[in-house]
Amino acid sequence: MKRKAELKERLKELFPNRTEHWYALCFKRLEHVKHLNGNRYMVWGDRKLGDFHPVYFVDVEDEGYKCSCATPTRSWWMRRKAETCTHAGAVALYILSRQEGLRLDAAKA
Numbered sequence: 001m002k003r004k005a006e007l008k009e010r011l012k013e014l015f016p017n018r019t020e021h022w023y024a025l026c027f028k029r030l031e032h033v034k035h036l037n038g039n040r041y042m043v044w045g046d047r048k049l050g051d052f053h054p055v056y057f058v059d060v061e062d063e064g065y066k067c068s069c070a071t072p073t074r075s076w077w078m079r080r081k082a083e084t085c086t087h088a089g090a091v092a093l094y095i096l097s098r099q100e101g102l103r104l105d106a107a108k109a
Helices: 002-014 022-034 075-080 086-099
Strands: 033-037 042-044 055-061 066-067
Touching: 002 022, 002 086, 022 033, 022 055, 022 086, 042 066, 042 086, 066 086, 075 086
Parallel strands: none
Antiparallel strands: 033 042, 042 055, 055 066
């Protein structure tokens, strides 16, 4: 439990001024993150969390996280481009947990 709180604090440092709900969604999505290669990750979509697509791709770049949910052909893309989505937040959490040598999943989060 202490580790989850520490990870949440580190996530808050990366993404300040987000709602508690946003952080909770990142933890819920954590079990759906898969590292593909290099700086590319895949996050399985979840209709219960408001996703319309079965999969989202997140690239970690020098300027930040770029998620396929912000593609102009997708609903709400302008808002998602302006505000970091929870797909990207979950990838950041995944990376943080691996840096700490942890394997968290939604059941433990």
